[in-house]
Amino acid sequence: MKQAEFSDSVVEVKFGAWCLNIKRQIISDGTVEKELEPLLYKILSYLILNQNMIITRENLIEDVWCQTYVDDNAINRAISELRKILKSPQQSELVVKTHYRKGYSFVPSVEFIGSEYQNLPIDNLNKPDVIKKAKPVINKTRLRAFLLLLLVSILLISFIWPVKNREVKTTYKDYQEEVLSMKDGTHSFLVLSPNEKNLAFIVSKNEGLESYLINKDLITGREKVLFKIGYELTPVGWSYNNSDIIYRQNSGKKDCQVFIIDSNFIGEAKHLFDCNNLPFFGEGVNNTNFVYSKLGYRNRDELAVLMNRNLITGEEYQISSPNLNSYGDKFLAHIEDKNKVVFERHQFGFSELYIADTEGGAQTHLYTTKNRIWSLNYDQKSNSLLWYDNVDNILYQYSLVSQKLLQKVSMQGVSGYSTTLPLSPSEMLATQYPYTRHIYQLSLDALNLENIAPENINTFNAQNTNNGYIYYLLNDAQIKRLAVLDTATGTVSIKSNIIDFSIMKVSSDGEELLALKNNVIDIRDTAELSLKDTITVDGNIVNVEYLNNKNIGYILRGDTATSNTAYLYDRATKKSMLLPISNPVWFEQLSTSKFIFLSAQNKLQIFDSWNNLITHEFELNSVLYKHSFALNDNKLFHSDGSNIYLYDLNLGFKANAELIYTLKVGLITQLSYAKELGTLAFTTITINNNKLVKAIEVPK
Template sequence: MSQAHFLTQGSTMQVGEWLLNIDRQSINDGDIERELDPLLFKLLSYFIENDGRIISRKELVENIWQQSFVDDNAINRAISELRKALKSTKQPGQSIKTHYRKGYSLFLPLCSPPKESKIQPQNLKTNITPEALPAQPLTKSLQRKYSSWLFIVALILITAALWLYSEPAKTTSTSSSSKPYLMLKGETISWHKGLYANLLLPPDKSKLAYTLKNVEQKIFSDLYVMDLKNRKEYLIDSGYVAALGWSDDGEKLFYYKCSDSDYSSCIHLQASHLKSGEIKKEPMQDHSIEVREVTQYNEIGDIAVFRRNKYRGITHLNALYAYDKSTGEELRITTPNIAGTGDYFLTSISNPNRIIFERHNLGQSEIYIANLDGSSLQRLATNSHKVWAATFSKKSNSLIWYNRFDSKIDSYSLDSMQLEKAVEAPIDAANYVYPLSKKSLLISTDLHDYDVGILDLKTATTNYIASADRHEQDALALKNEKIYFSTRYGQKLKHWLKTNNQYFNITDKLGTEKKIIAANSTSTQLLSYSNKQLEVLNAKDYSVIKKWKIPHQINLAAIKNNKVAIIYTNADSQNNELMLLNTENNNRVVSDIDTPISLAWFDDARLIVNAKHKQFLILNSLTNTYSMLTTPDSITNIKPSLITMASNDTTLFLATEQEVYNVALNTMQDPKSVFKLKPYNYISNIKVNNDKLAVSFLSTSNLNSIKLYTENAPKY
């Protein structure tokens, strides 16, 4: 088996309109920069080194995969993804040519770029075009060249459209002082004694699919479809089932059904003839999609768009893929940030066919529109919280979603390519919210609740501070048996102290914007964050001791003596970064650790950092240097499921979604489980102070219902 020889470090190569940077393993064309996956980089490098000849599939297997056998689907997928990566408005034509029964060859010209033509990464734009281009099939038509005169005309039309809509956009600015208000009246349209979840609407909004779990009678779910015109419910299936998506005409519902609760054996099914008395259920068309890895599946004509996890080998990172049922070609169409959980399909629109999806980053989410092959990507909006559901209005040619934290209906006009004025529309706390129009909302009422468990590390006893009218979160165990926690109502916070089974509202001292994110070991200082400002507060009177302006979203913080460490999402790159601060000076030190996710103090000077690496890291806060931390397999095996960490002077606490482990810092051996949640409860945060571990968690098992909200009396 031969060994491929790739391009040397420090060199660049002009590949068509793309500049290939060997060190960064990236390409850019002056407008776009794309980082190539290791496999795609190796594949492109091999094509470059063998330019001018046809490379067989066998040769690719031996030199790229370096195996004796590779499945044909894997080769097809890699070639398709490389073609997609090499496609842009500047490079629209064919890049990798297929030679029937022979192999592939590079179809782009090569040359060494002059020094002055090198493009600096900081000048690159993140959006491909200001307006989505018509979608193309995932077949040979994707490879047709655009003529130069058509491209010039398109640029002129786009420029004219942007100019024409620049003035009207001013009149619909969301900064206007007069906010529209919509009074909605709620009507319960489905109520069974159980848990409604997994709500899905087809693009035409004629039906609603949902699962219902009867918590008293059975552990599995019923899958229903409701005809929204006559409100009739149809039972589709029962068992370990969940809806995956719809066909674009709303005539087929796709779902999966598993043989047991661990979802180890599942099949994909489709239901049709939903309005008849004889619902037709059959297996979905057989293709290469791995069932266990797919959590969404929608069909738009002959193209299936689905969501698959384990992108880049990360368990909870999801990307969207397209599958052409007529040709069997599969193509990854989105490239999510590693600092987040990836991309989530929202809806599709037609004429031309395009998809709308949401990118779930740490600290914020983004809504995008793109063609079915992932091209012409356009970011439409950025939100502080996830949307999870959106619909398209043909009447107004706009995308609509509900901001549950600001209690307002947001919309984006695809005519003006502008956000429209938000409309305030208070409703009940909701799990899913689908706008049927700009004046009607379909919701499932909230099945979530937040609670806090306080584990006494000396006595190994746990107390919960749940109350019926509060949603407790972000708790801290302070001195003198005081427990701090906050509750959230929309974007506003309320702050509480619990002592001797009494609750004291301290919101007037902290305000509704500040979020308390940490406390020092003596509980004399609190760390707060709001409006891009980080503050150290006196725990007695809440006066400000020290403050910093942080122009990014802070995700996690830890304070030790005079040192503060924070993990934040960089507003420009959208990547996680780690910063070190000192309460006694204005020094700021940014670590170059790649994608830190969580941290905890190891001692007075060093931090344990959980990053995307296979091992934990030790960061010296004095020298800003780090090294790998050697841990036994029992700790390393926890890392892929780890969501956060905390520590006191002797112990490191590792939290997964449902369990907390402790490890002695002096040995870093033998993790032991100290806190475990019941099913359908999920840990969101942990803090350890004063020999008490505060565990904030989310419960998802409250009984709920489906409501339809319609306009009652609008006021302006």
């Protein structure tokens, strides 16, 4: 690692026409004074301190951004911005030189000014002091004392280390709910103002076709309402000074715009920029800049990246670098007094909590969890982060001082929640869980839709089979169960009262199922759930499918930008074979040598393994919720969350997508096709009315 910070003895640095003030982080040419943003100051300091070297992009990523990967565009923008600031009528010579395919170097000569106004040679700053001394005589008493101190230190470390890393036990506390809003409709999208005095949220009706943006004063209870006919409104975030609300409005697939308006909804809203149809969040980090999650990164609809946008000029730059084999980065909170942003990196199968400065530097991983972190709040009093896991119903508190969990609280006596905002360890704003899951069966001949799931159960992952049975998972009091529905009689039987997997695939004949658990695939029969085989892999599994002859295809999530890998597990040899498919997120087998897969760039592609080339490519419509696929007998069904399309590949690989059904109510989460029955089974989510509440800890 190269030197990145000035010595404490340096107060100013002179180079060319400029003088850099270390403490104030400004540059002056005697006429003009310019303040440097923290990231630009850090880059300039780094170049100065390593002026006799060519600084590579890898050096900048490691020593300035302090990350493992930074997008090239982010580096280019930062260097370009630094060059703009260093331009001056008095400074005509080049300051930062680009070395083609190598990196950058600092050109002007440098003079360091010390705290007592003496000139400090640069060699003294870049090299440790070397002082020759006589060889000391070893003092045995001191040696024994040193060894004793070393032994005590080792014992302390052996005690403190397990204490620090010990799993925090869950405590149980009673809470009661106070209703803050019970308007007719669905309450959602809670966004707290930076001073925590106001709450922006929406109430939607008629399946989201009618939505009201509400600003609620949490002290007085007064509310201001914004409504636009024909538009769906959702809050994105607040301005830095708490006076404005930034919101998103859309009226169709391609009509999505972001506006800013006075928080009292007085006057005209100002258009900021266009967006896509998926919701996102952000917050003003100063009087001009806004940090938010931008979807569509690298042409992937569901992949988000953190951006820092100047709301006056419209210029923005990337401040995070998610790997392409993930869902990207979701903005969670801005910590004003630390100039930090907190965000979730949503990986396949788990989530990671990160903190970074508002320019993207000093990115630090804090915590990893198996469930999503949908929202989070900073508690200034305890200098900790608070979030609620609405799967396990646990309130987490994470200390930024010790960088570890402080407590996990199981909140007793509360409703199921969809969105939450903890105000403190004892108070939390929340909306009651409004979603209901259903299983539908669609007859492809008559296009008749039938709701076949029992009412009032939380069902998911429905699997259609040719023998007339539909297997599905259900959540019952936080316990996952495996059930099977006989479509002929409508009867349901529970195959297992408790299971330890959330993703499964059932073979088309209904005789087997694949149970996915992190890096393990269990192959079980459906009659007794007895274990037939186990596939253990080195990595996290993104997707698993039955292929031809009941062989198994699976995808491993990679750690770099293009490293998802696909494998075919041969049941006869019990060996896995790597397939030369580039960065897939889903794939299936069409024939012995042909595969169809969804790339990370949201393109369907036909891959010929015999000739090792992609023969055909299909453009997909923009996703409305998530992409789902089902393939059987060369008929590929695709859903974007609302519509179901058919690619009949029996007609050739140039077949166009045929729209066969549009769901009027709810969102499609997953598809399954039974060829012999001519039916599609799919799971949906529908939205019901709910309430906005405050959960308050009951004093003992």
